[in-house]
Amino acid sequence: MIDLYTWITPNGLKTSIALEEFGLLYQAHAIDLTKGEQFSENFRKISAGSKIPAIVDHSNGLTLLESGAILTYLAEKTGRFLPISGAERYAVLEWVFWQVGGLGPTLGHAHYFLTYHPDVAPAASALFASETKRLYEKLEQHLNGKDYLAGDYSIADMSVWPWVSRFERHKINLNNYPSVRRWYLQIAKREAVQRGYRVPVFTGEIPLPPPLTHENSESSEERL
Incomplete structure (x- = not known):
């Protein structure tokens, strides 16, 4: 236990x-x-x-x-979701550390300055808006043509995905990042992710980006 x-x-x-x-x-x-x-x-x-x-x-x-x-x-x-040795293992850990050292702190500050206190420090708001877009662009470039961050689904994806699930708070439209959007929705369909998202208390369903189709239609990939 x-x-x-x-x-x-x-x-x-x-x-x-x-x-x-x-x-x-x-x-x-x-x-x-x-x-x-x-x-x-x-x-x-x-x-x-x-x-x-x-x-x-x-x-x-x-x-x-x-x-x-x-x-x-x-x-x-x-013995799961992390290769035991070699380049594959370090590829996963690279993205875990990228989240811990870069994505998480930057998006945390973006939440503070862009959502909760947007008028407190305009220079800080501009800085973290710019840095947030830069990180999304890096993620978009990396995920282009890939299903997951580092080979198979791994702790790298588990590490990054919850931060991306706050895209509304850091003023990001996922439709502008199609590879990130596809990756995000694919992981959001996993039953374990849906269960874990409700811990320790349920606060709402997993956020979804706006549909890519017409206003009143929803693509099948977005039905969780």
Whole structure:
């Protein structure tokens, strides 16, 4: 049994999605960031830095923080969604670290300056709008002609997808990025992704981009 301490953020969602994909038995504990529950004494015993997600694997007593490390650990624990060696393994890890070090922090700032506080700092809003588009362009270029980020479906896709699911918050129209759009919708159809997206609480269905067809019609690829 694994205890998952999490909230409805992209970093939290990628961990719950991964646990569902790996088919591991787990129990989710909601840490409501809007209520400051991450600073509670009990949670700080698990996560000294008051960050989610965190897991406790009761099969070996391991407590682990940081979503990138958690996904790598779960992949190695199960032997799934991460090649065991060679260039294929590092191709997956490259995109995991790209998300952790670049995409996540940039889009987090984009949420803050473009959605929640759009008039606070115009220069910052312009900067993160530009950086967000640059990262989407990189993702679009890489996914052109590819089904997934690094060979087969992997923890790289699990890591990046929840951030892209917030496309509305960083003012991105996925129809402008057709390869990203196709990849996003393909992963959104996975049952494990749909289950993980509802953890620890259901806040709504997976966001969909506007249909590419006429206003009153919906393409089959968008029916989840």
